[in-house]
Amino acid sequence: MKEHVEIRKGAYADSVTLLQVSRAVQATAGVEAAQVAMGTGLNLEVLTGMGFTVPDATSANDMVVALRLSDDADLDAVLATVDAALVPTRPDHGASEVAPPRTTASALRRTPAGTLALVSVPGASAVVEAVDAVEAGHDVMIFSDNVPVAQEVALKRYAAEHGRLVMGPDCGTAVVDGVGLGFANTVRPGGVGIVAASGTGCQQLLALLHHAGAELDGVGVRWALGVGGRDLSADVRGLATREALRRLDEDADVDLVVVVSKPPAPEVAAELTSYAETLGTPVELGLLGRGQRDLTAVADGVLDRLGHRAPEWPVHGADPSAAPTGPLLRGLFVGGTLCDESMIMAADALGPVRSNIPLSEDLALSPDENGDLLADTHTFVDFGDDALTQGRAHPMIDPTLRLEQLGRAAADERTGVLLLDVVLGHGAEPDPAALLAPAIRAARADRPIPVVVSLVGTDLDPQGLDRQRDALVAAGAEVHLSNAGATRRALDLIGPSEPASEGSTR
Template identity: 65%
Template sequence: MTDHVRIRSGAYADSVTLLQVSKRVAATPGVAEAQVAMATPLNLDTLAAMGFDVPEDTSPNALVVALRLTDATLEEALAAVDEALADASRPPARDGTATTAPARTTASALREAPADAVVLVSVPGASALPEAMDAVDAGHDVMIFSDNVPLEAELALKHAATGRGVLVMGPDCGTAIVGGVGLGFANAVRPGPVGIVAASGTGTQQVVSLLDQAGVGISAALGVGGRDLSEAVGGLATRTALARLDADPDTRRVVLVSKPPAPEVAVEIASHAGSLDVPVELALLAPGTDLTARTEAVLASLDVAVPRWRRWGEPERAGAPGFLRGLFVGGTLCDEAMLLASDVLGPVRSNIPLAPELAIETSTLTSGPLVDDHMMVDFGDDALTVGRAHPMIDPTLRLAALARAAEDPSTAVVLLDVVLGHGAEPDPASTLAPAVAAARARAADDGRTLPVVVSLIGTSADPQGLEPQAEALAAAGAYVFTSNAEATRHAVDLVSAAGDPLDPMSPSVAASGERR
């Protein structure tokens, strides 16, 4: 087996395209592994962790091609890379009915757009401002899927939008449902009386999926970006979105979903929500609050019976004393899990910590030993998506972290989320289920039991299929929940039952005669 790394200066492709190129080249006979990516620091760290030797002076604007070959020659593998890149850059075939060429700029597209068109911006974050501002200036609502957008750009856009009476969804708005159409990562749900306003993508998906399980549909889901309820932004887009749903005759209830907001902004928004005609359920994450409970409150207000949230698989007894390791693709789901876990287990370390002193350096998430503590990682955080597709599309970093967690004897329980819907991986269980089985087998080889708990967010109508995904994960040994809060509580119960790994009287320490 031989490794080869080639640097191509001045070449660029977006992260989703390069992910597809990498998968296609890796499937070439004689190619063991292939990574084709922009040479951002994060991607270079990932390649180093995979054992590839990349020149230190590589520019982030270069394309890196890393190949691990068995029987294929380098020439054959590079030819496969070139063919995959060429196919990815080729425009889709037309059916012969189009009479005009597609617009080349946002401004020219807007001149032809209907008055009620929503503009979707998905470009590198540093380039999002002019594209989105063109839409705002033209009087259109805009959804900004891009992440890594500077705060100053967000403020400029939302102040301009407030003046024009339009809505800016984002930046980093991953989920929306407008006019019955899902945008970004969106679950397939029925129409109904509940509207969502959310400073959270996966939080929205959790709420709409639970509502769907109870037979309740959605009128609209308006994302506002994860920073909208921060002190700096002050809920500018949230107010506009609430006004839209307050004026919508099809919306009988609104749920306001957010990762932990700035306290003073939460008070102001709660007061504003209370002044509206439509009842608003506040699902603002904080100690003692979880999205499942808030969804159940909405169901009660609609006189809908709360079902028993679905589960698959068999619960396990606690293993050896150790730490809870949560590996998430959803930032709000990670926040919710940290809040619930810290109430019982104490402080939880994270790359999106509940307190600054609990922060984990991003570099430790891709290589090196795990922190000697309970930890939860949001692999969708901006710092881990520079030059990479979101982990709901590209699971590479999380799968590597799962393997590292399984190798660490201090890992007592692994907690994962899987988010289904349009835009996400077409079959996440196809890679995660074997990784779960391998992790459990790795622990068993060391004489340990490693429970794996999964929160599966989705609906039966999603393209991946809720039931087939759940059954595949359960067959691999995971215990699968449709409620992230219930999954977290179960994982915490297992860790608590196993005991404190730093307690000198715990079984693992007593056997070895020393503390970790």
Template identity: 40%
Template sequence: MLCSHVRPNTYQDSLRLMQLSRALADVPGVDRVSVVMGTPANKEMLRNAGLDVDGLDEAGPTDLVIAAGVADAAAAGALVARAHGLLTPRGPRSGRSGPPTVRSLDRAVAVLDDVNLGLVSIPGEYVAGEVDRLLDRGIHAFVFSDNVSIDDEVALKTRAIERGLLVMGPDCGTGCIRGIPLGFVNAVDDGAIGLVGASGTGLQEVMVQIGRLGGGVSHAIGVGGRDLSARVGGVMCLQGLRALDDDVATDVIVLVGKPPARRVRDRVMGLAGGLSKPVVAVLLGDRGSARVDGAVRHARTLEEAARVAVELAGTRAGRPVTPRPEQRWITGLYTGGTLAAEAALLLADSRTGRASGARGHEVIDLGDDAYTRGRPHPMIDPGARNQQIGAVLEDPETAVLLLDVVLGYGAAADPAGALAQAVVEGLAKVQADGRDVAVVASVCGTDDDPQGASGQIRVLEQAGVTVLPSNAAAVRHALALVERRAGAKTPGPAPAEPVRRLLSETPRIVNIGLREFATSPFERGAEIVHLDWRPAAGGDRRVQSLLARLR
């Protein structure tokens, strides 16, 4: 037999409807059950499924409809009782706190002063009206909702550009602003790598890999899967790139997506190549790109994009350094001969590797015969290298001191400890003169070595050394530091002040739609209020249109 239960004016979001359906399916004697809002499309779906229950014709878009096949009247009664219990509001648990709940945007703005971000996860047909209201108030929008027409997307993003705002999405699954998660996001450390992505899980994968490599993320700006299409034109991607280039917390930018339309690709790459910060682009499936396109480095995989970004930005434990214009050169003091040779080759191949005069990047192999006559090899006794560190740091043209640390049986018992002391003393003298030098290293070793690689890395980082996963990565990071200065361009027009504020302050959020999306930002320290949304005018499209005109 069929059983129905219609609750007038009981709007529930899609996640809540799914939860209700699962809970009611466990009631004994229930064969199948569907819980939907009474929209015309949903009612037609129930009829096609053989659930043309009593009261279905009269149900409206804001009425909750429970339709089920049950074994008998007792099962029907149990189903209705269970539904009543699930839908009856419960008071807050003792000691539990969370985001306040309001019923209108006006009330949300009154409760939380200076709201600057709306997190929207409502049915797609209602998105344009709600986002319009956000934009009218100067509020950025993160739109998780799908099934938004492309015409609405273009119109909303055009309005946002005119007002200096961001519309992230629609169909935007992932974002992160100053460590505050938006939608589906993994927990990663803060850092200097900013991301713009037209792919939710692509952003997640790059962020996760950055974290595993020791890097950190400043922001992740999702733009929605259609942003790079010819119809939308990449407008939010361009806005996001400009914003990250202007952001003081971001040193390297990663662009994630699928191949754009050709015209859009030209616009995006043209802008990316003119930014003041390096850009790593991973446009999956775009085989036409050179590996390096001006200032843009192209990666073939998400993992490669993360690796290159960390090499350019350094690890989150790295010390920020601002060399003077005259500090142009890298000097490497090495204990391993082959590592020194690899470093020298990479430096020579770089665009800053050859000087017009006699000076240039330099790698010294302190294990060479010329340096070991009458003294132990520097892998056994690091004292010889330590004596030279001060002179290299004091050289007014040195921008980066590049080092290797080699562990293993036969090597010094604590090479990082001896090196760290020399670095700390040398940097103190340099900084007392008003200068600074970046110190970059790699550690060749494992945790099973007598010295223990993790402990050695920790000692170096505490001394202010940026440690990269390999010698080649350390050299590439050192080059990025000097090339960024040598190739720095004047940025284009600065982002509008609302975008600057969004990236420079912890966002103040109104959550419109799925209540669950308010939890993570709240737990991470964001000021957030949840708007218990339901369609205006009971879902009546004609009345909604009239209300929109009155605004």
């Protein structure tokens, strides 16, 4: 076996392109492992964890090509595959009398006012493009993450002055008049409107309401306005949430509005509650936090207010004989809100849990010198957190980092139960089970670790809900539509925590 690592100074491609390049090269004959990535700190940690030695002088402005080849592989041919995969493909539009716009501002000048502008550029540049859109009279959806919070506040204040809606930053999911954007699931339309300071929290509600709506008249969603995960923080104070609520309240076709959020700042939650009471349209608040309802209970409440009884949420692959193989619960999530929800439930049942998005700073979890995100207590990791996506595609697109940590968690004899989420929808990985199911099977090869999965999606999603579910069940997972239901099952399996001894982190 031979290895090749080269640094391409000043070369650049976005993280999704490099993911596709890596996969294309990985499929080449004689290639044992391939990673083509920008030299960000996180990517260098991943490369080191894969056993590659990367020069110390590598910077985030450099492209790293790391290859592990069989002894008989042709290095030149593999590098030619890398180069070919990096060449951008451009559609042949034929002759045109109008040159395409070169800047956002020039494109907006050609676009009717009121059209939604979608911004997906590196976070440091996102607000500049968004301001151009607002100035031109457009609402904005900012898919970009890693946007400084001070810039978010300034942008949303500016938008409020101009009567425009800013969805984001880090807005991965929206449904606009029945059209899904970003990671949105495909759902039947209806009289429910959602305002979401949470991408995967919104998707959980979309999936649950769509499932219920198969048997219930009028249950569906035409509007799901994402506002960014920080909108209900003490800094941003619900600027976009108020504008989204105002718009849905004015829509005669909206019968009920649901607000879903990661744990908000308490004072902002109180302000939002007061504001919601002034609206003519009923508002159901689904604000996660200790002592608050989980998202499935929120969906139950929505159905109740619409005059319906909630169904039994589906579970597949349940094994009554399943038993924990160790004392610790490991949660590995691509959805931040789903991680928050499960972590809150686990903390109530098990006591303090460690996380990279901790419920309190003293429980913060960071990768160790080997890149492990494990600890000697229960752990919950959000692989979509900004710190883990710098220079990488979101884990709903690129599952590499989670799959690596899944293998490490399975190899840890302390791991008793694995709790995962899989989130379907437009823009997400086209076949997540194709990689996750073999990883689950490998995790259970030496000992039957219970693996509980919340599969968030609908039967209309391009990945195929039934196909994904069946593949995961065949690999040994128990699959739930409800993330809260999956979490309760994992907690039942792991059992109550023993009282912590003095000085223990448990």
